[in-house]
Amino acid sequence: MSSPMRGYPRADGRKGIRNVVAVAYLVECAHHVSREIVASARDGDVHLIGFPGCYPNAYAQQMMEKLCTHPNIGAVLLLSLGCESFNKFSLADIVEKSGRPVHTLTIQNDGGSLKTIKAGQAWVQEQLAALRDAPTVPMAVEELIIGTVCGGSDGTSGLTGNPAVGRAFDTLVSAGATCIFEETGELIGCEEIMASRAVTPELGDELRASVAKAATYYATLGYGSFAPGNADGGLSTIEEKSMGAYAKSGSSPISGIVKPGTVPPRGGLYLMDVVPDGEVRYGFPNISDTAEIVELIASGSHMTLFVTGRGSVVGSAIAPVIKVCANPDTYRRMEDDMDVDAGRILEGAASLDEVGAEIFELIQSVAAGAQTKSEALGHREFILTYKSFEPAGPACLPS
Template sequence: MSMQGFLRADGRKGIRNYVAVAYLVECAHHVAREITYPYRDRAHVIGFPGCFPNEYAQKMMERLCTHPNVGAVLLVSLGCESFNRHKLEQVVRDSGRDVETLVIQRVGGTRSAIAKGLAFVEQALKTLQDTPNVEMELSDLVVGTVCGGSDGTSGISGNPAAGRAFDRLVQSGAACIFEETGELIGCEDIMAARAATPELGVELRHSVEKAARYYAELGYGSFASGNADGGLSTIEEKSMGAYAKSGASPISGLIKPGDIPPKGGLYLMDVVPDGPVRFGFPNISDNAEIVEMIASGAHMTLFVTGRGSVVGSAISPVIKIAANPDMYERLHEDMDVNAGRIITGDADIGEVGDEIFNLVANVAAGQPTKSEALGHAEFILTYKSFEPIGPSCLPV
């Protein structure tokens, strides 16, 4: 399969050509949102709400603003926050993208800032029409997967089908990312057995053990009342379902948010912060997980849900996979794939996996997902802290 992509200066290829309007503190959020509103199908709001600096947030914003789906960036600053806007602007400029920083305190307030921002976005969108188009293969793609609103059907329909699609994508040379180490507790040994090297297997075990310690200290694990209402009994049962979406390919490496896979293959993303509990629950919503995979280069994300979720994401499309056939009937306008057909006997895991695989190619070629068509562009970024990965995490 081949598609047309948008060529960036670093050689990566995007499947969308957005303007990112990035607020650098919550005080600038409203202005950023108003700037994108008239162009919300081509300009997306992203941002960091905190007033105090954080290395993780800085790295995430740098990765997001230079994502291959982004062609130009407007930074919106209040003016007195601690975010290093000068460094972020330089990183974006060095990537070959048009960038401008708007400081609300300097330009006269809300109305003046919105007017100046609208002018930048309008001009940037005209310039982006000249972005070079190039042939793009499946091997150019980075694809993530998450599951949210899980129930008793997620692990026997939607997640295994996503895993089959992942296997085909890996075979085609794509880089595929799965995560949620806090929802892989109990799966560490079978994951380690799939590692490319014994040393990587040790790192995979350690990432899950770290998640278990973190949640034990926090006193709150990744098992919600909605999971129980949906028929799940324990974190181990939920973990087996979450694990299924990784497929059966060898695990090529372990990365952390913002680390870009160096080549095709299957990668586990460790999303639980390093060190002691400092910032609370690691991922307070499914969109926090999606944002971290986008920061690692994901062109799109497969989102498996049993209870139902209607969210999408800024910058990168989200493909919604319904695991529960009853939920699909209620929320079919938000769902891209009905994996519940596996449960009703109308399809098998391989057939739905092929459907997901083909949809990935079509979305990469420009077909909008349901969440895109509905205008969903959710985004959330909070405080975290990570140490760099070691050499055994990405074995040669």
């Protein structure tokens, strides 16, 4: 049995399972200085995040606001070059109003790279000392938000890892937790099945529309969410891959659709629509699995369940990643990177229900403070680029 879950209480009523100091660059020109500040605190829970563009859009601004006030964040250092267009004043104000310590350094005003690095290192050390003995409070399963992605999929992903995560999701939803699955570009062909699980007919129509939008986006770009590695791993079509990806949603009713940065209003199962709205203008919508993990975190996910058959090593800044390995051979080769061996199902050593229960127990252990493999290895990948979204309509989040 896992240790009791505990959380760091936040002013907005949420609880974090980690107490991270975030160092956030607001333009690529401040990335190196930020990285040097984080490197000096390698033994502390200091994570590097940021937006590289010189001029943000509404999506990037909102994402940074949501990430810097995520319940796993305890303090925030903002790094500005000084001439970029990112609204650092608004971001700092939002973080301050959330009850977190926040400090902004501007390289052009604070003496250049070396002096800014030194000032940043000092501030981070002060925050680490202040957060070291931060109080925690009990946390219930119903307070968790859990996201899931799959990447480096192969022919085993839809047979073991994804449906095992689906079983864990069903357990979480029945306990009152919030679960978010994605990605609409890998659900092409599954829209009618999803619509049949919607809590209202209107939501069913929105689910169909979200998948149709993804199909149009991919067709316009001339891409598909199907890589050579998927084919090498035994998958043959996007529909086949979609059925595997769909399996990780489990069988609970679908309560709504959220866009990146939207925190679900209550417990239940939600689809995240990650494909930009409007005309096709932002390149390949599935930039990387890391980008989608970041979007799940911006929507409040405390941790992410990542299913892989081929083998992926990424973790994430801010929120832990639990690696569920679908292929037993991959697990044996990459055991140091994998948390759950779902490939045992193929070999008859475990059932879907047993691995689903193992994932559920591991979620509770991680929420109680246990490190995932990617955390222990220091994986803190992060990507944030340009997208554009319209607000979700009322049919997407039925009351």
